[in-house]
Amino acid sequence: LKAAYSFKVKDLDCTAGIGVTPWKGYYADKAHVTDIWVKAGKTLKVSESLSIPFFVQLIAAPATDDTFLVAGISF
Numbered sequence: 001l002k003a004a005y006s007f008k009v010k011d012l013d014c015t016a017g018i019g020v021t022p023w024k025g026y027y028a029d030k031a032h033v034t035d036i037w038v039k040a041g042k043t044l045k046v047s048e049s050l051s052i053p054f055f056v057q058l059i060a061a062p063a064t065d066d067t068f069l070v071a072g073i074s075f
Contacts, residue, residue: 001019001020001021001022002018002019002020003017003018004016004017004018005017009040011042012040012041012042013040013041013042014038014039014040014041015038015039016038016039017035017036017037017038018033018035018037019033019034019035020032020033020034021034021063027063028063028064032062032063033062033063034061034062034063035059035060035062035063036059036060036062037057037058037059037060038058039055039056039058040055040056040057041053041054041055041056042054042055052073052074052075053073053074054071054073055071055072055073056069056070056071057069057070057071058070
């Protein structure tokens with residue numbers, strides 16, 4: 001099960017979310033919060049004809065005691 005909420009901070013498009021599993025499964029060995037994350041993105045204008053969407057996402061996975069930082073661009 002997942003839930004997410006989108007919002008803006010100044011000129012950044014942001015989304016925060018949480019994922020849970022209500023029972024033992026692929027992501028956890030019992031009912032657990034599988035992930036908590038926040039993502040921020042912005043379109044960077046390189047020139048008059050080129051803009052690049054960019055994002056950064058921080059993910060915490062309490063079920064596996066992991067933390068991830070992800071960044072990406074789109075063309």
